[in-house]
Amino acid sequence: xxxxxxxxxxxxxxxxxxxxxxxxxxxxxxxxxxxxxxxxxxxxxxxxxxxxxxxxxxxxxxxxxxxxxxxxxxxxxxxxxxxxxxxxxxxxxxxxxxxxxxxxxxxxxxxxxxxxxxxxxxxxxxxxxxxxxxxxxxxxxxxxxxxxxxxxxxxxxxxxxxxxxxxxxxxxxxxxxxxxxxxxxxxxxxxxxxxxxxxxxxxxxxxxxxxxxxxxxxxxxxxxxxxxxxxxxxxxxxxxxxxxxxxxxxxxxxxxxxxxxxxxxxxxxxxxxxxxxxxxxxxxxxxxxxxxxxxxxxxxxxxxxxxxxxxxxxxxxxxxxxxxxxxxxxxxxxxxxxxxx
Amino acid sequence: xxxxxxxxxxxxxxxxxxxxxxxxxxxxxxxxxxxxxxxxxxxxxxxxxxxxxxxxxxxxxxxxxxxxxxxxxxxxxxxxxxxxxxxxxxxxxxxxxxxxxxxxxxxxxxxxxxxxxxxxxxxxxxxxxxxxxxxxxxxxxxxxxxxxxxxxxxxxxxxxxxxxxxxxxxxxxxxxxxxxxxxxxxxxxxxxxxxxxxxxxxxxxxxxxxxxxxxxxxxxxxxxxxxxxxxxxxxxxxxxxxxxxxxxxxxxxxxxxxxxxxxxxxxxxxxxxxxxxxxxxxxxxxxxxxxxxxxxxxxxxxxxxx
Numbered sequence: 001x002x003x004x005x006x007x008x009x010x011x012x013x014x015x016x017x018x019x020x021x022x023x024x025x026x027x028x029x030x031x032x033x034x035x036x037x038x039x040x041x042x043x044x045x046x047x048x049x050x051x052x053x054x055x056x057x058x059x060x061x062x063x064x065x066x067x068x069x070x071x072x073x074x075x076x077x078x079x080x081x082x083x084x085x086x087x088x089x090x091x092x093x094x095x096x097x098x099x100x101x102x103x104x105x106x107x108x109x110x111x112x113x114x115x116x117x118x119x120x121x122x123x124x125x126x127x128x129x130x131x132x133x134x135x136x137x138x139x140x141x142x143x144x145x146x147x148x149x150x151x152x153x154x155x156x157x158x159x160x161x162x163x164x165x166x167x168x169x170x171x172x173x174x175x176x177x178x179x180x181x182x183x184x185x186x187x188x189x190x191x192x193x194x195x196x197x198x199x200x201x202x203x204x205x206x207x208x209x210x211x212x213x214x215x216x217x218x219x220x221x222x223x224x225x226x227x228x229x230x231x232x233x234x235x236x237x238x239x240x241x242x243x244x245x246x247x248x249x250x251x252x253x254x255x256x257x258x259x260x261x262x263x264x265x266x267x268x269x270x271x272x273x274x275x276x277x278x279x280x281x282x283x284x285x286x287x288x289x290x291x292x293x294x295x296x297x298x299x300x301x302x303x304x305x306x307x308x309x310x311x312x313x314x315x316x317x318x319x320x321x322x323x324x325x326x327x328x329x330x331x332x333x334x335x336x337x338x339x340x341x
Numbered sequence: 342x343x344x345x346x347x348x349x350x351x352x353x354x355x356x357x358x359x360x361x362x363x364x365x366x367x368x369x370x371x372x373x374x375x376x377x378x379x380x381x382x383x384x385x386x387x388x389x390x391x392x393x394x395x396x397x398x399x400x401x402x403x404x405x406x407x408x409x410x411x412x413x414x415x416x417x418x419x420x421x422x423x424x425x426x427x428x429x430x431x432x433x434x435x436x437x438x439x440x441x442x443x444x445x446x447x448x449x450x451x452x453x454x455x456x457x458x459x460x461x462x463x464x465x466x467x468x469x470x471x472x473x474x475x476x477x478x479x480x481x482x483x484x485x486x487x488x489x490x491x492x493x494x495x496x497x498x499x500x501x502x503x504x505x506x507x508x509x510x511x512x513x514x515x516x517x518x519x520x521x522x523x524x525x526x527x528x529x530x531x532x533x534x535x536x537x538x539x540x541x542x543x544x545x546x547x548x549x550x551x552x553x554x555x556x557x558x559x560x561x562x563x564x565x566x567x568x569x570x571x572x573x574x575x576x577x578x579x580x581x582x583x584x585x586x587x588x589x590x591x592x593x594x595x596x597x598x599x600x601x602x603x604x605x606x607x608x609x610x611x612x613x614x615x616x617x618x619x620x621x622x623x624x625x626x627x628x629x630x631x632x633x634x635x636x637x638x639x640x641x642x643x644x645x646x647x
Contacts, residue, residue: 036462043462045536046455050467053452053506059487060503061474067483083490132378135371140356150633151379157625159565161583165590165618166385169406176388176406183404208381216636227357234359265476273568277591291481298482299572311480322476 071097071312075305090305097309107310109285110293117289118267120199125207126263129214130256134248136215137222152212160273163209167201168192192278195286202274217255225251257334265322268314290314386622393417393615400611417612418620427617429578430585433497434564437581438624441501441563446556448506453514454540475508485572499573500566500581507562510555517551518544550635557632561625582621590614 034042070087072094079089101107132152139145155163171177171191178188191201229247238246272291279287279296288296290310298307329335356362388406395407396414403409421427455461456468484503493499521544529539545552567583574580580588 039462043458046458046461047463049451049455049536049540050471052448053455053471053511054467056448056502056505057471057474059491060484060505061477061479063487064479064483065477067487068480070483070486082492083486087486135374139371146634148375148379150630151382153633153636154626154629155382157561157565157629158622159567159583161565161567161587161591162618162621165586166389168591169389169615169618170385174405176408179403179405212378212382231357231359234361240361276568276571277587281591294481299485304482304486308480308482311482315477315480319477 068308068312068315070305071309073305075308077302077304093305097305098313100306101309101313106284106288106297107293110288110290113286114268114270114289117199117202117270118263121203121206121270122263124203125211126260128207128211130218130252132211133215133218133222134244137219149212149215153216154212155209156213158209160209160271160277163205164274164277167205167208193281195282198278198282198286202271202278205274206271217259218252221252221255222248254334257329257332261322261325261329264325265318267321268318386626389615389618389622393612393619395612397612405611406615414612417616420613421616421620426577426580426585426589427582427620430580430582431620433579434566434582437497437500437566438560438563440497441505442556442560444501445505445507445510445559445563446552449510449514449555449559450540450545450552452506453511453518454536454544456511457515457518471511472508475512479503488573494573495576495579497579500563500569503569504562504566507558510558514548514551514555517548521547553632554635557628560628564624582617586617586621589617 040047067087070090072092073087073090074093074096075086075090077083077086080086136145136148139148158166169175173188173190173192175192178190181188191197194201225247230243233243233247268290270289270291272289272295275287275289275292276295279292281287291314294307294311294314297310298304388408391410392400392407394410394413394415394417395403396412396416399407399411399414452471456464456471458464488494488499488503493502525543525547526539529543534542565583566581567587570581570584574584
């Protein structure tokens with residue numbers, strides 16, 4: 001590869017980096033002996049560097065997370081000049097919002113839609129990057145491989161507005177497909193507004209956008225598989241499918257498990273912008289998912305406490321799911337997303 | 342027989358002798374799949390580009406979108422750049438992207454370096470603090486109230502500041518920094534260099550690839566900002582480009598072009614629409630190929646470790 005010379009330093013250094021299984025050797029003198037003041041004098045610059053990021057997360061992540069408490073309020077934005085005052089003056093009503101939420105059929109519709117779409121995409125989207133990565137990896141010409149990679153990664157960087165625009169232009173009522181069907185004298189069908197096939201449409205869109213990008217992590221894992229394994233297997237008479245089954249897939253297993261965990265943890269969020277953009281064209285029945293439900297029933301209508309309750313419910317379930325999935329991964333002997341090392 | 346011994350980073354362009362020759366069916370299938378995939382990405386881009394450069398007659402003859410170009414007509418772009426909503430939105434998006442990327446890169450690189458030394462004061466706590474938002478997203482409604490409560494509504498800061506650190510990018514950069522040999526950093530410290538100096542003089546020059554990749558990620562996410570603009574930007578003269586694209590192409594509103602062009606013959610609306618799409622895609626397509634080759638290396642180091 002024609003990497004710039006700058007890379008030579010860290011590139012060469014990397015092979016010895018993962019060598020020690022625990023922490024890298026750059027550990028500073030043991031923590032407990034050194035008094036706090038000495039450590040402060042030694043590390044204040046590091047702390048100063050962390051400070052801006054600390055503040056950004058404090059204000060825009062932790063403060064909103066703490067702000068979840070308005071789910072237990074009858075939050076009224078008009079009680080005061082700004083959200084802080086409104087928060088202080090609003091009544092606490094306990095689990096009232098949740099009670100309303102669980103009795104709301106629209107909420108359960110959104111819940112069902114979300115789970116259906118997650119399940120559908122787990123079956124019809126999740127395996128595709130793996131297959132594509134294996135196909136790309138087996139291409140012999142590295143130039144062709146690089147060219148294809150460059151092209152298929154590209155849609156990942158398009159916004160959902162663009163992606164939906166492309167699909168409307170190609171498949172919409174005034175799009176290229178309808179246009180050529182009309183020319184051929186056929187009755188054009190508009191997949192962009194059909195609620196029955198919406199689940200297929202959003203999956204195709206997601207595949208179009210991210211199937212290429214999804215291969216990156218699998219390609220990396222593939223490149224770490226020892227080639228001698230393949231040679232030895234071939235010498236022992238294993239054909240290409242047996243090698244795929246017994247060497248390639250086991251080599252990919254940790255990555256597959258990791259991504260499955262992350263996907264399961266995100267089971268209740270399916271491409272928020274994607275759905276928000278298409279909800280009006282397709283209709284609420286098919287296109288309302290939990291995230292869009294939160295948006296439409298809070299910010300769009302001013303019912304903040306209700307939306308916050310729905311959001312909190314979703315976040316708690318999501319956290320439980322990801323911790324459970326990680327636990328299962330540990331039991332299966334995989335590393336999972338985090339381990340206590 | 343030298344091909345039998347294959348080095349990990351060796352030349353992969355020859356088929357190893359132990360591998361059976363490909364079957365015609367397999368080859369054909371592979372070729373079809375990859376061609377469909379590549380065409381699926383490039384074809385819409387092509388159609389949109391060609392339509393944006395087509396004259397009224399060409400578009401009328403094609404019945405909407407144009408696949409085969411007939412001549413070049415730049416009147417759509419001239420209309421857009423004569424001023425109006427699209428030009429302003431492009432300008433605002435450029436501002437958001439430039440400021441946002443600069444701020445986000447600074448915040449991320451500093452934090453990544455500050456968190457790259459196990460054993461420093463508060464290291465474990467700080468690391469946990471920075472990683473938790475990866476699992477627990479800021480909820481929509483309280484986030485909206487916080488940003489509004491800070492008075493950021495209808496300013497570009499509402500778009501720039503909240504995403505100024507992405508935990509994923511932080512992990513990637515930190516992973517890269519930890520791969521830099523400690524001897525280099527130790528020798529700098531022995532020579533009396535402060536941490537800031539070490540970062541600026543030793544670590545950053547070695548990290549151009551990863552910074553390019555993470556910078557691209559940030560730039561793209563700022564350029565693509567749409568929902569935050571829906572939440573926080575009510576004034577339509579402050580709309581970023583994605584918001585304009587959405588209201589114009591998906592919600593079907595006419596673009597507010599400046600009064601100057603209203604008397605002149607209007608170029609075909611289909612071409613103007615597609616020109617807006619082209620202008621939204623163009624910066625990404627222009628920058629991306631230069632940084633793309635660093636992806637696997639830059640992203641991976643962090644991803645595998647993280």
